[in-house]
Amino acid sequence: MSRFEKNKRERFLNENSYNALMKGIASRLNRVEQLFYNELPKRSDAFRMYSQWSATISNEYFEQFVGQYSAGVPIEELGAKFTKVVEVSEADSLPHPVYKTEPFYLDEIDAYYRILALLSLAKLLRYDYLVPRIVELTNVAHDDNRGTDALYETLIDKLGLPSEPAPKVMSMLKAHPILLELTQAPPDKQPKLMAQFLKKWYGSMRGCYWHNRHKRVPQHFSGYWAFESGLVTYLWDIDDSSYRDLPFYPKDLVDYARTHDAVPEPEPDTGQSGTPQRPSIPAGQACPETGWWFTPAKADSRRYFKAGEVMPSIDSDYGETFWQWSPDQSPPKL
Incomplete structure (x- = not known):
C-alpha cells in the first residue's frame, strides 16, 4: 500500500x-x-x-x-x-x-x-x-x-x-x-x-x-x-x-x-509608543487609506494609492505580497 x-x-x-x-x-x-x-x-x-x-x-x-x-x-x-x-x-x-x-x-x-x-x-x-x-x-x-x-x-x-x-x-x-x-x-x-x-x-x-x-x-x-x-x-x-x-x-x-486549545487571535502590531499601527494589506484587497505604501516584495516599491484602489500583487521570490503604510508620506522629490 x-x-x-x-x-x-x-x-x-x-x-x-x-x-x-x-x-x-x-x-x-x-x-x-x-x-x-x-x-x-x-x-x-x-x-x-x-x-x-x-x-x-x-x-x-x-x-x-x-x-x-x-x-x-x-x-x-x-x-x-x-x-x-x-x-x-x-x-x-x-x-x-x-x-x-x-x-x-x-x-x-x-x-x-x-x-x-x-x-x-x-x-x-x-x-x-x-x-x-x-x-x-x-x-x-x-x-x-x-x-x-x-x-x-x-x-x-x-x-x-x-x-x-x-x-x-x-x-x-x-x-x-x-x-x-x-x-x-x-x-x-x-x-x-x-x-x-x-x-x-x-x-x-x-x-x-x-x-x-x-x-x-x-x-x-x-x-x-x-x-x-x-x-x-x-x-x-x-x-x-x-x-x-x-x-x-x-x-x-x-x-x-x-x-487542542483555541488558536489565539493575532494582535495588531504596535509601535514604540504603544499606539496601533496600520495593518499590512494583502494584494487584491482595497486600499483602506489614501497615501503612500510599500511592499517588502520589491525594492523601491513605495507607491501612492487612493482609498478603495485594489492593491496589486508583485511577482517576486519574496512570497505573497503585503502592502505596508510608508513612514515617509512625502511625495517623491523631482
Missing part, C-alpha cells in the same frame, strides 16, 4: 486524480490571481469581472483545502492554511468600496453547504476567532438569511453568538432536520440520530455542485464531508464511538478539536 493510500481520509480519492486536481487548482489560481491582482484596475469591465474572478479564487482555495484534508494532510498544517480560505471568501462576499460582490444566500444548497463547512472548520480547527467573521458572510444579506433556518441559528447560538428565531430547517434540506432534532434530544439518543443523519446526508445533498463527482472519468473531486456532523458532535460533546467510522464523518477534525 502506498503512503497516499495509507494516509488518505477520503475512501473514493485516488492518488493520480488527487495530484491532477491539485495541479489544476494551482494552475487556475495562478492564472486568475494574476488577472485579479494585476489586470483588474486596468480593465473597463472591472466592476463585473471582480465578482467573477473573486468567486473563482474563493472556490478554488476551498476545494484545495478540502482536497488536502481528504488526502490526509496533517491537521496542524491545514489550520495554518484556513485563514486564507476565509479571507478569499470575505473578498468574494463582503461589500467592496468599489466593485460588485455577491453575498451568500442560505436558500441555495451550494451556499448552505459552504457556510456550514466554513463554520465547522473554523471551530474544529480551533480558529475560534474566525467564527464571527464567517457568520458575517451571511449577515450581508441579513433579511434573506438570518431567521430562515433553525439549524443554522441553533449552531450560532451554541457558538455563543446572537441568534434569531427560525421556525424550521430549509425545505430543500432532507437530512438536516435529523441534525436539528439531535440538538434537542437527550444525550443517550444523540449517537443514533447522528448515525441516521450521516447515512442520509450524501443522498440528500443531490443538486450540490460536488455530488457524484467521484464517478466522473477522469475523476475530479476533492472529497465528501458532512463537516457539520463534526461541529455538532464537538459542541454537544457526543460520544462518537458508534458512528466515527461512518462515511462523511470528519473524525480526525473532531479528535483534534477535543485535544
Whole structure:
C-alpha cells in the first residue's frame, strides 16, 4: 500500500486524480490571481469581472483545502492554511468600496453547504476567532438569511453568538432536520440520530455542485464531508464511538478539536509608543487609506494609492505580497 493510500481520509480519492486536481487548482489560481491582482484596475469591465474572478479564487482555495484534508494532510498544517480560505471568501462576499460582490444566500444548497463547512472548520480547527467573521458572510444579506433556518441559528447560538428565531430547517434540506432534532434530544439518543443523519446526508445533498463527482472519468473531486456532523458532535460533546467510522464523518477534525486549545487571535502590531499601527494589506484587497505604501516584495516599491484602489500583487521570490503604510508620506522629490 502506498503512503497516499495509507494516509488518505477520503475512501473514493485516488492518488493520480488527487495530484491532477491539485495541479489544476494551482494552475487556475495562478492564472486568475494574476488577472485579479494585476489586470483588474486596468480593465473597463472591472466592476463585473471582480465578482467573477473573486468567486473563482474563493472556490478554488476551498476545494484545495478540502482536497488536502481528504488526502490526509496533517491537521496542524491545514489550520495554518484556513485563514486564507476565509479571507478569499470575505473578498468574494463582503461589500467592496468599489466593485460588485455577491453575498451568500442560505436558500441555495451550494451556499448552505459552504457556510456550514466554513463554520465547522473554523471551530474544529480551533480558529475560534474566525467564527464571527464567517457568520458575517451571511449577515450581508441579513433579511434573506438570518431567521430562515433553525439549524443554522441553533449552531450560532451554541457558538455563543446572537441568534434569531427560525421556525424550521430549509425545505430543500432532507437530512438536516435529523441534525436539528439531535440538538434537542437527550444525550443517550444523540449517537443514533447522528448515525441516521450521516447515512442520509450524501443522498440528500443531490443538486450540490460536488455530488457524484467521484464517478466522473477522469475523476475530479476533492472529497465528501458532512463537516457539520463534526461541529455538532464537538459542541454537544457526543460520544462518537458508534458512528466515527461512518462515511462523511470528519473524525480526525473532531479528535483534534477535543485535544487542542483555541488558536489565539493575532494582535495588531504596535509601535514604540504603544499606539496601533496600520495593518499590512494583502494584494487584491482595497486600499483602506489614501497615501503612500510599500511592499517588502520589491525594492523601491513605495507607491501612492487612493482609498478603495485594489492593491496589486508583485511577482517576486519574496512570497505573497503585503502592502505596508510608508513612514515617509512625502511625495517623491523631482
